[in-house]
Every structure is written in structure tokens, then in C-alpha cells.
Amino acid sequence: MVAASLDQVIFKEPIKVGELVTFRANVNYVGRTSMEIGMKVMIERRLFEAGKMRKKMRNEIMERNKALHVGIPE
Numbered sequence: 001m002v003a004a005s006l007d008q009v010i011f012k013e014p015i016k017v018g019e020l021v022t023f024r025a026n027v028n029y030v031g032r033t034s035m036e037i038g039m040k041v042m043i044e045r046r047l048f049e050a051g052k053m054r055k056k057m058r059n060e061i062m063e064r065n066k067a068l069h070v071g072i073p074e
Helices: 047-068
Strands: 019-028 035-045
Touching: none
Parallel strands: none
Antiparallel strands: 019 035
């Protein structure tokens, strides 16, 4: 068994809040004293979907509140 570590990852573009980042690594080459690791970084942009869902829920709540509003006769 071999333990490996990664000191830092530098992204070419910034990662936004709400995005899901997945790292996938493969061992490409193993020597006596070194190894080569290939890494793929995948980003799922969930921020937009979450924003749409919040807006939909807010609109549904507003519609429900309008339906529950009852005028009181004087």
C-alpha cells in the first residue's frame, strides 16, 4: 500500500459557491522511486438549479398566502 499526498490544486478558473467539485485520479506509471498520477477535475454547476428552486418555492408560498388572505368585514 502506498500513501500519497497533494499539497495544492491551482484552478484556471474560480470555483463558485454551490458548485460540486469531484476529483478523479488514476495511476499512469509506477517506478521504483516515483509514480505518475493523472487527475481529472469535474465541476457540476448546481448554483443555477438551486436558485430556480428557491424562486419557485418563494412564488408558491406567496400564492398560498394570497389564497389564505381573508378580508374582515367592518
